[in-house]
Amino acid sequence: MDYYAALMRYARNPDDLTVLAVAxxxxxxxxxxxxxxLPIPGLDAEETHWLLARWFPDAxxxxxLYFGAPAADSQPGPSYDDIDLVTLLKTYANPVAGTTTEIQCISHALACACAGKKHLWQELRLSSRGELSALLEYWFPALAEKNVHGMKWKKFLYKELxxxxALNVCRASSCGECAEYSSCFGPE
Ligand code: SF4
Structure with a gap:
């Protein structure tokens, strides 16, 4: 079954970037x-049930999609980096963008997608980097506006982390001199 298409049939608002990304x-x-x-790594079963009811009623x-708490050995928990990334996102969340539970859910969803190998907007199945930019600007405006040089979003989030x-994993003293430049900047 194409679960993405199936979920979107129940979407409360199929044009909402949050709904698209969570799907x-x-x-x-x-x-x-x-x-x-299921549940989404980092969220417990109750939060994932809530997320489904909030954005995909009746799905x-x-x-x-019946599930409870995962068996202890059935699903990897969030890694240390994922937990820190969630903390970073929640620190910058706009409190008027949504409820505390919504911010919790979208932060974990983004951290979960960051663990993938593709560009973050692709992992979220958005149609472009521009949609991801708009999503981040909505939920985390103070964080998004720090990306003044247009760094690739996943790289930017880990760089901010x-x-x-107070860590520096960059091998060069400046981006302009760095051999990794194309992995941090440019089209995605
Ligand atoms: S281009 Fe190089 S120096 Fe700049 S953020 Fe990327 S890894 Fe760090």
């Missing part, structure tokens, strides 16, 4: 290992 993360989790892979029962912990 992308949910579908990626299910595509990887079936519905038993859970209609699509048979390192900066927040």
């Amino acid at each position: 992308g993360v949910l579908a990626a989790v299910v595509d990887e290992g079936g519905t038993e892979r 859970e029962s209609s699509l048979g 390192c900066r927040s912990e």
Whole structure:
């Protein structure tokens, strides 16, 4: 089954970038290992049930997405970096953009997508980097506006994470002299 398309049939607002991104993360989790892979890594079952009811009413029962707490050995928990990334995102979240629970859900969904190999907008199944920019500017405006040089979003988020912990993983003293430049900047 195409879970992304199926979820979107139940979307409360199929044009909302948050709905599209959350559908992308949910579908990626299910595509990887079936519905038993739920809940979303980093969220517990109750939060994932809440997320489904909030943005995809009726999808859970209609699509048979029944799940409870994962067995201890059935699903990897969030890594240390994922937890720190969630903390970073929540620190910058706009409190009027949504409720605390919504911010919790979107922060974990983004951190989950960051663990993928593709560009972040692709992992979220958005149609472009521009859509991801708009999503981040909505939920985390103070963080998004720090990306003044248009760094690739996933690279930027981990760079900010390192900066927040006073770490520097860059091998060059400046981006202009760096052999990694094309992996941090340019089209994505
Ligand atoms: S281009 Fe090089 S110096 Fe600049 S952020 Fe990327 S890794 Fe660091």
